[in-house]
Structure formats: structure tokens, C-alpha cells
Amino acid sequence: MSDTRALLAALRRGQPIGAEPLKAFAQGLADGAVSDAQAGAFAMGVVLSKLAPEDAVALTLAMRDSGDVTTWDLPAPIIDKHSTGGVGDCVSLLLAPALAACGGFVPMVSGRGLGHTGGTLDKLEAIPGFKTALTAAEFKHTVAHNGLAIVSASPTLAPADKRLYAIRDVTSTVESLDLITASILSKKLAAGLQALVLDVKCGSGAFMKTPDTARALAQSLVSTANAAGCKTSALITNMNQPLVPSLGNALEVAEVMRALTSQASAPLKELTAALGGQLLADAGLATSPEDGSAKITAAIASGQAAEAFARMCRAQGGPVGFVENWARFLPEANIIREVKAPETGYITAYDGEALGLAVVALGGGRQVETDTIDPAVGLSDLLPLGTRVTKGTPIARIHASRESAATVAEAAVLAATTFGAAPAPQPLIFERLS
Structure with a gap:
């Protein structure tokens, strides 16, 4: 044949x-x-x-193998993490420097926002001067000398996937598990990885809405990656609410900076430690996932992860002193408006996809490929599920460039929020596959 x-x-x-x-x-x-x-x-x-x-x-x-495949000659494992996408998901920006601080080398090839989900590259580009497009030589040098780099895919990285993805988009064949798996892994494996951890999101803010569909994707990714020679595990994680209380590029970078200085909300730290712990164990840099999680937590608490982020930021064109003075550098929206609860009760559910689309409509994402992103807009101070509120209590803040856009976003946030009796608590991690 x-x-x-x-x-x-x-x-x-x-x-x-x-x-x-x-x-x-x-x-x-x-x-x-x-x-x-x-x-x-x-x-x-x-x-x-x-x-x-x-x-x-x-x-x-x-x-x-349809394009360039990176090879490495480094004294420690080449490791990475991939998320299937969600809202308020800024784990990569915290996990990559923590992994580097724990002795791994992290060549993270990331993407931009897709649909209602945010993109790691768009978040990093909210930092003035941060350059995500590096040459192959710059990429290898940055990883070798700083322990990590987070970059966009080069035109020569898995070009067959780029072509096939465009065809799938116009032929209604995007949702094939086999094609999704090949698309994700071809790019990751082209970076020369030895171990990979996958964060497969499940819930209203994810592409996979149900446990069954998330499990099927996780199983496909894990089995294919391991058969291809890259030791891979997956965590199926909860995306029924944003991982952090902010949605939007600069706002999510701020959440990461707070985490690097030990001020972050618990879910971000918990999931970062769980994913990183599994990856360190798979790569031989920890004796178990629990030992790996402890190492990630210690790297963040000690400031070593912050130092690794600062090295990456300087190497990729970001401002000197960003980690120490991040609030001075990140852009701020002209208009900040509170969204107030219309009734008394508990916050029982969020439509995460609708929240993400509200940020896109504010200008925080792309509705067509040529759109320019406003890094300052988004949502912040979103209350977690299970919070009891009285009528008039602020449940979120809108960051907008125009009053009219803020009004539309306010209506969208209220429509995406359900109030009622106290809900049962939900786990952050549904399942582990390895």
C-alpha cells in the first residue's frame, strides 16, 4: 500500500x-x-x-516526524505537562518553574486561547516584552541555561498536524479521539520529552463535559504516549468552576505571581503539586507521587520556583524585576465593576464555558484569528462554589475597557451563575491514570 x-x-x-x-x-x-x-x-x-x-x-x-524533532544532551530528564483546556487554568505558569527548580528541564511548547478557554502564550504575552516565538537555537539555549522555556510551536514543528487540523476544522471531524490524541502528542513528542503528565479537564468549563468522555480521552493519550516511548500519566480534574478566581490574561498572571509568593488560592497550589508530583515520580526525580508533590510545594514555598520564573522571564524578553514588582508591570483595565448577587443563597453552579466566552467578548480572547487581545480585561474575585451570599453581595468583578462591554459581561456572569441550597463539595481530582 x-x-x-x-x-x-x-x-x-x-x-x-x-x-x-x-x-x-x-x-x-x-x-x-x-x-x-x-x-x-x-x-x-x-x-x-x-x-x-x-x-x-x-x-x-x-x-x-513530519517536521523537526528536538534532541537534547542534558544531565536531567526532559519533562512537560499538557492541559486539555479550561477556564482560569494557569497551572503551566506555576508548574513549569517549579519543575525546573526540582531539577527537571522543561521545554514547554504551548498554545493560544481556543474557544472559551485561555491560552498560556496569551497569558505570558501580558507581561511587557515577553517573547514566545523563539528560534530552535534560542529555545534549546534557554532551556539548557535556565531549566525551562515556554514557547509557541515553530512552523517546522509537526507540520502535518497543522495541515490536518485545519482540514478537521472545516470538515466537522475535530472531535475524533484518535485525531485529538495524535494532534496533541505529535507536538509534545517533537519536543524530545522523556516524561509527560496530562491534565484532562472535565466539567462545565472544559471541552470534555462528562467523566466518561474525559476518561476516554485520558486513556487514549496515556496509552498512545507510553506506546510511543514517552512515560506518561494523566489526572482527570474538576473544571466545574475556574481553578483560580480570575479569568483573563493579566489577571491570571497576577494569580500565578501571588502563588509564587505564597499568596495563591489553595486549588491552584494543590493541582500544581499533584501534577508535578506525578511527573517527578515518573521521571525518576522523586520516589513517589507524594514525594514529588512535597518537592513541588517546597520549591514554591522556598522561592526557588519564583527564581526559575524570573530567569525564564529575563531570557525571553520580559522586564528585569518582574517577579518582585509584577503589579507595576501588568496592564490594568479602565473600568472595574462589581457583579452583585440577585438573591440570597448558595452559589451552586457556574457555566464555565459561558464565563470563558464572557471574557472573550470583553476582548480577552479571539473570536476570529485576526483579533487583537486586550490583556487587561477579564473577571476577578469570583466566589467559589458553595459560598453563601446575600442579595447585593459582590460575586465577581468585571475588568473592561468600555462601559457597554462591562454591562454585557455583567449579564453574562449572572446568567452563568446558579443560586440555591448548599451544594455537596466536589473533589479537585476525579481520577489518576498511569
């Missing part, structure tokens, strides 16, 4: 495809030899037929 038509015929018949045809297909995606029609047929075929497990691994590796 040496050409794309034969591959598509095998896929249609539900037959195994094999590593070599998939490697040729991925290369054809990257160099244009595969047409849009063939790529669309492949994507639809995978949605309808699924891939055999060995073909899912082969596709991931083929897409990884």
Missing part, C-alpha cells in the same frame, strides 16, 4: 493501515503531496472507523 488512495481504501474497509503508509501520508500532508480532499476523507474515515491501537501510535509518530 504505497499511495494515499490505497490507505483510504484500507481505512474504509476497517483494515489495519501500517506504519509506513501512515508515515508517507503524514509527509504528504506536510509537503502538499496529499490533497485537501484526501486529507478530509482520511479525517472522516478515522471518525467513522477508528484506528487500530498500533495505527494510532504510528500516526502520532508519523506526524511527529
Whole structure:
């Protein structure tokens, strides 16, 4: 089976495809030899037929190898974390420097906001001068000398995935587990990782709304990554409310800075320690996940994680002294307005997706690819689920550039909030897979 038509015929018949045809297909995606029609047929075929497990691994590796694959010669494990996306999720900005402080090297290739979820790169670019687009040489130098770098994907990183993702977007084939898995892992594995931890979000603010769908994705990612040679575990975590009480780029960076100076809310620290602990154990930098969690917590409490963040910030163009004086550098919105509870009761639920879309509408995300982000806008001081409020109690603050935008956001926040009897507490971590 040496050409794309034969591959598509095998896929249609539900037959195994094999590593070599998939490697040729991925290369054809990257160099244009595969047409849009063939790529669309492949994507639809995978949605309808699924891939055999060995073909899912082969596709991931083929897409990884369609571009540059980074190699390292460093004295400690190359490790990273990936989140499937949520609201108020700024773990990467806290975990990466903590991992570096614990002895790992962290080449984190991150993304921008997608739909209702925020993007790590957009958050970092709220820091004046911070540069996320590095050359391959700059990327390797920054990681080697500072222990970490958080960057955007280069054009030569898994180009087959970039092409196939664009096709999936217009052919309604984005939600295939096999294709999601290959897309995520091809980019991560191209960074030369030895161990990876996955934060698979589940709930109203996540893409995966139910435990069953989140578990299926986590299992697919973990099994494929391990079969591809990268030791990988996953945590399925709660996204029924934002992880921190702020949504918006500069506002979430502020939450991370508070965490680095031991002032953060408990959920951010707890999840950072859990993810980091699992990763350190998998990489041989801790004797167990519990030992790893203790090391992450100590790195943050001692200020070593803050020092690692400061090194990365300076190396990637951020201002000197940012960690010590972050409030001076982060942009602030012109208008800050309180959202007040319309009734007395407990906050029982948030529609996390609606909250995220409210931030996008304020200008904190992109509605089309060419939109410019306003890093200062968003929501802050969002009360946690289970809080009892009386009528008129502030439940959040809106940060906006215009009064009209603040009015629309206020209505959106109230519509996304449910009040009632005291809800049962929810765990932060639903499940672990390794």
C-alpha cells in the first residue's frame, strides 16, 4: 500500500493501515503531496472507523516526524505537562518553574486561547516584552541555561498536524479521539520529552463535559504516549468552576505571581503539586507521587520556583524585576465593576464555558484569528462554589475597557451563575491514570 488512495481504501474497509503508509501520508500532508480532499476523507474515515491501537501510535509518530524533532544532551530528564483546556487554568505558569527548580528541564511548547478557554502564550504575552516565538537555537539555549522555556510551536514543528487540523476544522471531524490524541502528542513528542503528565479537564468549563468522555480521552493519550516511548500519566480534574478566581490574561498572571509568593488560592497550589508530583515520580526525580508533590510545594514555598520564573522571564524578553514588582508591570483595565448577587443563597453552579466566552467578548480572547487581545480585561474575585451570599453581595468583578462591554459581561456572569441550597463539595481530582 504505497499511495494515499490505497490507505483510504484500507481505512474504509476497517483494515489495519501500517506504519509506513501512515508515515508517507503524514509527509504528504506536510509537503502538499496529499490533497485537501484526501486529507478530509482520511479525517472522516478515522471518525467513522477508528484506528487500530498500533495505527494510532504510528500516526502520532508519523506526524511527529513530519517536521523537526528536538534532541537534547542534558544531565536531567526532559519533562512537560499538557492541559486539555479550561477556564482560569494557569497551572503551566506555576508548574513549569517549579519543575525546573526540582531539577527537571522543561521545554514547554504551548498554545493560544481556543474557544472559551485561555491560552498560556496569551497569558505570558501580558507581561511587557515577553517573547514566545523563539528560534530552535534560542529555545534549546534557554532551556539548557535556565531549566525551562515556554514557547509557541515553530512552523517546522509537526507540520502535518497543522495541515490536518485545519482540514478537521472545516470538515466537522475535530472531535475524533484518535485525531485529538495524535494532534496533541505529535507536538509534545517533537519536543524530545522523556516524561509527560496530562491534565484532562472535565466539567462545565472544559471541552470534555462528562467523566466518561474525559476518561476516554485520558486513556487514549496515556496509552498512545507510553506506546510511543514517552512515560506518561494523566489526572482527570474538576473544571466545574475556574481553578483560580480570575479569568483573563493579566489577571491570571497576577494569580500565578501571588502563588509564587505564597499568596495563591489553595486549588491552584494543590493541582500544581499533584501534577508535578506525578511527573517527578515518573521521571525518576522523586520516589513517589507524594514525594514529588512535597518537592513541588517546597520549591514554591522556598522561592526557588519564583527564581526559575524570573530567569525564564529575563531570557525571553520580559522586564528585569518582574517577579518582585509584577503589579507595576501588568496592564490594568479602565473600568472595574462589581457583579452583585440577585438573591440570597448558595452559589451552586457556574457555566464555565459561558464565563470563558464572557471574557472573550470583553476582548480577552479571539473570536476570529485576526483579533487583537486586550490583556487587561477579564473577571476577578469570583466566589467559589458553595459560598453563601446575600442579595447585593459582590460575586465577581468585571475588568473592561468600555462601559457597554462591562454591562454585557455583567449579564453574562449572572446568567452563568446558579443560586440555591448548599451544594455537596466536589473533589479537585476525579481520577489518576498511569
